[in-house]
Amino acid sequence: MSPVQTMPPRGYHLSKDELGADILEVAMGPHHPSTHGVFRMDLKLDGETVVDLKPVFGYLHRNHEKIAEDISYPMSMPFTDRLDYLCGMTNNWAYALSAEKLIEIEVPERAEYLRVIVGELTRLVNHCLLIGFFINDLGALGTPLLYALREREKILDLFEVLSGARMMVNYIRFGGVRCDLPEGWLGECQRIVDAFPAFLDEYETLLTENEIIIARAQNVGVVTREEAIDFSLTGPMLRASGVNYDIRKVDRYGIYDRFDFKIPIGGHGDCYDRFMVRMLEMRESVKILKQAIRDLPDGNIMGKAPKIFRPAPGEAYGRIEAPKGELGFYLISDGTPIPYRFKVRPPSFVNLTALRHMCLGHKVADAVIILGSIDIVLGEVDR
Amino acid sequence: MPQRETGPIGDPTAITIETTIGYMGAIDHQGVIRRFPELEWDDFSGSLILSPERVDEVVSWLKEDPAYRLDYLSCVSGVDYLEKEEKTRVRNEAGKMVVKTSLSPEKMEVVYHFYSMEKKTGPFILKQRVHSRENPVVTSLTPHYRGAELMEREVYDLFGIHFTGHPDLRRILMWEAFQHHPMRKDYVPPNDYEYEPTPHGDVLQRARERREELEGQSP
Amino acid sequence: MNNFFDLKLVELGRWIEAFFADFPSLKLVVHLLLCTLPLALSFMGAFAFTTWLERKGLARIQNRPGPNRVGIFGLLQPIADGIKMLIKEDIVPERSDKLFHFLAPIMLMIPALIGVGFLPLGDGLHALPLDSAIIFFFAISSLNTIAVFMAGWSSRNKYSLLGGMRAVAQMISYEIPLVLSAVAVIMIAGSLNAQEVVASQQISSWVGSGNILQEFFGRILGWNVFKPWGFAGFIFFFVAALAEANRSPFDLPEADSEIIAGHLTEYSGFKYAIFFMGEYISAFAIAGIGVTLFLGGWNGPVFSGLPWFVLKLFSLFAVMIWIRGTLPRLRVDQLMGYAWKFLFPLAILNIFLAGFYHFIERQWGTAIAMLAGWILGFGALQLAATALSRLNQSPIMRSKRVYQLVE
Numbered sequence A: 001m002s003p004v005q006t007m008p009p010r011g012y013h014l015s016k017d018e019l020g021a022d023i024l025e026v027a028m029g030p031h032h033p034s035t036h037g038v039f040r041m042d043l044k045l046d047g048e049t050v051v052d053l054k055p056v057f058g059y060l061h062r063n064h065e066k067i068a069e070d071i072s073y074p075m076s077m078p079f080t081d082r083l084d085y086l087c088g089m090t091n092n093w094a095y096a097l098s099a100e101k102l103i104e105i106e107v108p109e110r111a112e113y114l115r116v117i118v119g120e121l122t123r124l125v126n127h128c129l130l131i132g133f134f135i136n137d138l139g140a141l142g143t144p145l146l147y148a149l150r151e152r153e154k155i156l157d158l159f160e161v162l163s164g165a166r167m168m169v170n171y172i173r174f175g176g177v178r179c180d181l182p183e184g185w186l187g188e189c190q191r192i193v194d195a196f197p198a199f200l201d202e203y204e205t206l207l208t209e210n211e212i213i214i215a216r217a218q219n220v221g222v223v224t225r226e227e228a229i230d231f232s233l234t235g236p237m238l239r240a241s242g243v244n245y246d247i248r249k250v251d252r253y254g255i256y257d258r259f260d261f262k263i264p265i266g267g268h269g270d271c272y273d274r275f276m277v278r279m280l281e282m283r284e285s286v287k288i289l290k291q292a293i294r295d296l297p298d299g300n301i302m303g304k305a306p307k308i309f310r311p312a313p314g315e316a317y318g319r320i321e322a323p324k325g326e327l328g329f330y331l332i333s334d335g336t337p338i339p340y341r342f343k344v345r346p347p348s349f350v351n352l353t354a355l356r357h358m359c360l361g362h363k364v365a366d367a368v369i370i371l372g373s374i375d376i377v378l379g380e381v382d383r
Numbered sequence B: 001m002p003q004r005e006t007g008p009i010g011d012p013t014a015i016t017i018e019t020t021i022g023y024m025g026a027i028d029h030q031g032v033i034r035r036f037p038e039l040e041w042d043d044f045s046g047s048l049i050l051s052p053e054r055v056d057e058v059v060s061w062l063k064e065d066p067a068y069r070l071d072y073l074s075c076v077s078g079v080d081y082l083e084k085e086e087k088t089r090v091r092n093e094a095g096k097m098v099v100k101t102s103l104s105p106e107k108m109e110v111v112y113h114f115y116s117m118e119k120k121t122g123p124f125i126l127k128q129r130v131h132s133r134e135n136p137v138v139t140s141l142t143p144h145y146r147g148a149e150l151m152e153r154e155v156y157d158l159f160g161i162h163f164t165g166h167p168d169l170r171r172i173l174m175w176e177a178f179q180h181h182p183m184r185k186d187y188v189p190p191n192d193y194e195y196e197p198t199p200h201g202d203v204l205q206r207a208r209e210r211r212e213e214l215e216g217q218s219p
Numbered sequence C: 001m002n003n004f005f006d007l008k009l010v011e012l013g014r015w016i017e018a019f020f021a022d023f024p025s026l027k028l029v030v031h032l033l034l035c036t037l038p039l040a041l042s043f044m045g046a047f048a049f050t051t052w053l054e055r056k057g058l059a060r061i062q063n064r065p066g067p068n069r070v071g072i073f074g075l076l077q078p079i080a081d082g083i084k085m086l087i088k089e090d091i092v093p094e095r096s097d098k099l100f101h102f103l104a105p106i107m108l109m110i111p112a113l114i115g116v117g118f119l120p121l122g123d124g125l126h127a128l129p130l131d132s133a134i135i136f137f138f139a140i141s142s143l144n145t146i147a148v149f150m151a152g153w154s155s156r157n158k159y160s161l162l163g164g165m166r167a168v169a170q171m172i173s174y175e176i177p178l179v180l181s182a183v184a185v186i187m188i189a190g191s192l193n194a195q196e197v198v199a200s201q202q203i204s205s206w207v208g209s210g211n212i213l214q215e216f217f218g219r220i221l222g223w224n225v226f227k228p229w230g231f232a233g234f235i236f237f238f239v240a241a242l243a244e245a246n247r248s249p250f251d252l253p254e255a256d257s258e259i260i261a262g263h264l265t266e267y268s269g270f271k272y273a274i275f276f277m278g279e280y281i282s283a284f285a286i287a288g289i290g291v292t293l294f295l296g297g298w299n300g301p302v303f304s305g306l307p308w309f310v311l312k313l314f315s316l317f318a319v320m321i322w323i324r325g326t327l328p329r330l331r332v333d334q335l336m337g338y339a340w341k342f343l344f345p346l347a348i349l350n351i352f353l354a355g356f357y358h359f360i361e362r363q364w365g366t367a368i369a370m371l372a373g374w375i376l377g378f379g380a381l382q383l384a385a386t387a388l389s390r391l392n393q394s395p396i397m398r399s400k401r402v403y404q405l406v407e
Helices: A062-068 A074-083 A088-100 A109-137 A145-165 A185-209 A213-217 A225-230 A234-239 A271-295 A347-359 A364-374 A376-382 B030-035 B052-064 B148-159 B201-217 C004-018 C024-061 C079-087 C098-117 C133-141 C145-152 C158-189 C194-199 C203-207 C212-218 C226-243 C268-296 C306-326 C332-364 C367-391
Strands: A024-028 A041-047 A051-056 A263-265 A314-322 A325-333 A343-345 B004-006 B041-043 B047-050 B072-081 B084-091 B097-106 B107-116 B122-131 B135-138 B160-165 C120-122 C403-405
Touching: A024 C158, A041 A364, A051 A347, A051 A364, A062 A074, A062 A213, A062 A343, A074 A088, A074 A364, A088 A109, A088 A314, A088 A325, A088 B135, A109 A145, A109 A185, A109 A271, A145 A185, A185 A271, A213 A271, A213 C004, A213 C203, A225 A234, A225 A347, A234 A271, A234 A314, A234 A325, A263 A271, A271 A364, A271 C403, A314 A347, A314 B122, A314 C367, A325 A347, A343 B072, A343 C194, A347 A364, A347 A376, A347 B148, A347 C367, B004 C079, B052 B135, B052 B160, B072 B148, B107 B148, B122 B135, C004 C024, C004 C120, C004 C212, C024 C079, C024 C098, C024 C268, C024 C306, C079 C268, C098 C145, C098 C268, C120 C306, C133 C145, C133 C158, C133 C194, C133 C268, C145 C158, C145 C268, C158 C194, C158 C268, C158 C332, C194 C268, C212 C403, C226 C306, C226 C332, C226 C367, C268 C306, C332 C367
Parallel strands: B047 B122, B135 B160
Antiparallel strands: A024 A041, A041 A051, A263 C403, A314 A325, A325 A343, B004 C403, B041 B047, B072 B107, B084 B097, B107 B122
């Protein structure tokens, strides 16, 4: 089983240096300020150019799937918070969706609207963090990062009031949500959502008018349309390459067909496009939030779920458009309250397939930016 | 075309829209059965069961055929089935209800979920089934879908299923020197987590002695 | 009121030396000590103050308070930092080249301190008066490069090596625009002596006269930065000075989001403090030369002399801190492309512009020279800059990007 080199990208040639200079092997190791978690890249450098790249991860592997085969279905819900620890709500929602496919539970209207509200707030939270860290990786020493995190803090305070925890929320249950909105929450949410576009405008001028960011992020890490589909990329990475595929529009899970929103599609497939697509997605999320807050009906927050969740033998694959891509849960049940197979399809893990292809031929500094634009979270990659 | 312009001298302006086609429904499997009548379709789970030799042919047909156009591989999972005794109540020849025990053989499956990005159609499930748990060997789909690369490495790492045709098959989540395959149903976690599962040196010696001691104690 | 402090300080120096009038050799030693020791000590004190200024400034730009625990407004923070650095364990990697690992920080401090000695702080306050002071300064300040590379090489660490290589490439590339922009000034001033360059930035006809208004403006309007070639030269000099001092946006050698700390990775404790100090003091030195060449040195309206020099030096440094908090970093190849393909041709053009201005001033007087200089000369420079930036950008960057919004 000797490791054979994977297929290099089109037009890339590995030529030996005329002076016969050695190739420097560096591990941008697990302890690194910019690798977004315990992630290692074994780089082979020729001067400053990346000649080969091997991503190594598994430092955060907690064997979530094996644990889930010992405990019952609802008991796995808190573990899903820890998958993509920045977006707890959407992980919960994906798992609830798959479980609701195993047993047909009807989710009441109010619960669906609440799920959409917290889901889109989670998308804002995740993209804020990402655009902040992207400019931080470019070297701006924290100033834009702190501005973005300040906005994120406001939304995390909302989550804390609602569910008791900022990130590990454990809020969504099979058939609905756990608890109803406290008083004043909706008004506060409305205020935050109304103030958000001002922050986005300020941030966008940073992008469109700053020559250094444009010079460093454009034409770096390009993925063409066909390559994106071939690499099974999903989420903003796919849409930045020009493919029109957003699971909210395609599957229409939940009540997303009632909202009027658009999907931004980029043209070039480089880091700048991914960045801009995420900025535009934030604007669309704000639109969805305004509509959802306006139309939120009264009613139950929990449908008729059985006391002991014991589905009939069968299997189900439920997926949602998480902020990072397609988050899917594949459940096989054998008639007992404990799942037979619990498989998580993490978006960051699959998006990493394209890392080597994107980085070859670029410089070390670009490798950091490309990794930042894929938007990985090690909790999800390693599970 | 819907547009929002920006750039080095940018001033964002939004213009009109194209409409995404939504969910076009589940994929009808009759086409596959007509083309490959000898293949098995499992109604219970709604999936196509394949043995590793037929995979290349069927998958490339599914990718090209205009009715299917499955260009997006969403999820690759491994599933492990031990040999299991199944008891069912059937009527025997005399008309009495008796309990019949059958032995379902051990097998390992690799489950693939395909979607079509072009036609926006729903999941198509393919299962590669091998009946050997000692040395399971299946065909890799990496030559057809490059996205399968990391996912198949994970299945190899956690289940021990070997993929022929995979360009770089090595462990991904566990470290290189790790010995067993954790997600298998008969995996025994180490007795004492203080000792490394694959230790060396005097730690290995101590681990061996402790294991012998514990095995000597339990009947 | 003019030159008040300078004259007082020179008197003080002479009074102290007068005690040793009977021992000429001792008097020489005391004279040397009086020239250099206050300079070194005050710049180290300025370094301590500047670390506080930088942390507070960056923090306020980033919407957070900054150090405010130790002392009022955190003013005693540099003392706390100093104590921390001194009591830290000095870890030297086992396989490193011990001699060079030890020498590198010292090699950084020495050129920095010598460079500071060349600055004309006031009328008569000049520690190392040399006739070719400016060129000597540039020669000494390029020793920084050797020190940085020594640090990177001797640490036997791949990150440090990367940092060291980047540093050498960057510092060598930016020496040229630095010196070329100074050449324009030296050409017009006619001398390499720092004091003469400063003196040439007073409008001498106005300063001698008794008119208060003329005295006031005579000491401001003569600065080189108000002339077209001086303004452009100042911009080039400042950008190249940022690169020489390894400050953001040119801090690739210590880019801490990519290669952790570059050449500084393997240094801890006191050696790190010396590196830090050496970098800041060399930043002071280059800023000081910038003040001397372009901003009029110690010239100022009322309290001419040392206070103005200090004010200008700190405001330049404050601008450096401001830029650090705002701009992201360039990539190595873009950085060197910027130096060689953009700044270098423009600096040469600037020299021509200076000559053009000088001859028009000779012929037709200052007012017409100003008009012609600003409109024609500066306009030509601006055109050249635009043309070069268009040439250097790739076509993808010049195209507008279109994002579709799909329903």
